[in-house]
Amino acid sequence: MPLRVVIAEDEAIIRMDLRETLEEEGYVVVGETGRGDTVVDLIRDTMPDLAILDIKMPGADGLEAARTINAERLCGVLMLTAFSQREVVEEARDAGALAFLVKPFQKSDLIPAIEVAMGRFRELQALTGEVDTLGEQLESRKVTDRAKGLLMDELSLSEADAFAFIQKTAMAERTRMRDVADRILDGSLRPATD
Template sequence: MSKGRLMVVDDESILRMDIKEMLQEAGYEVVAEANNGETAIELAARHRPDLIVMDVKMPKMNGLKAARIIYRSFDIPTILLTAHTEEELIAEAKEAHIFGYLVKPITEKDLIPAVEVAIGQSRHVKSLLGNIKEMEKKMEIRKRVEKAKGILMDVYQLNEERAYQTMRTYCMNTRKTMGEVAEYVLKNRALDIHSLL
């Protein structure tokens, strides 16, 4: 199994080849190559690499702009390659989607640790974001269940405990989730509970 799927983007084909070799020797898979920012966006969409190693100065579209678009559209981070050390560039490179920054000439000694760290960080960020989404979803369901419970209390004159237990029993009998039953109650302002009461 490869250590990660990468895309290499640089308008100098020799440098691209060098980087590709360094990555492959270190156990990474290079799934796509591009020589400008526009093509990089297209190929990122198609191949969905884990990480992009991308030159800044390129024809058609520069690496900074392409990296921003790719991160916003597909959630893929970039390590930037540049021969320039202008402050402005470094300031821009501090944006969230830039997971590393290497100054040319690129050596294996710099490249491989940067790639390792970037892939690790990006996986960590993704799992955190996944957890947050999961929590938000659970909280949303809890809110819907509360609301549905209120409706049952109202419509069937139940106390809170009874309304909740009724929903639980209904779930078990119908093998539906609390969320599904809540949605049903919210939509119909009723539940076939007479057999349960």
């Protein structure tokens, strides 16, 4: 699948050059704008892999847009600017830019910057997925521990017997232990008494 890109650059000639270069390299430009206050909605609508944002644009600057894009994890961000002062680069980094390119730039600079931005974005997505998975596992464990404690208190089961009941029920019903634990906690499931 070719990389899908949105361009936000207020200078029409630079926007046109970017589009041509990207298309020559096999990327697909799914949207473009010259205004910073419309780029986030454009990105939400087109769902690109990468946004190339100029820092200075009418309506809102690229830094503001980058912060929103980063907070919502919409896509990777490559910042363009005519300014290369350290504080501008740091602001772009802090706003969520994954790569930075100073205008005027060459095609030989653009493509590596895109690849760096996308590599970093994929790494962030993978890490976010791992964090989400770990969070879900931790929450499942907490719910299972609460259900186990309830069985121990109500039915005087040992910890091993309470855990075994949850585990065996999940296996027999081909469901998650978390689902069994939820049913124990809401009172709809208890072990059969002899």
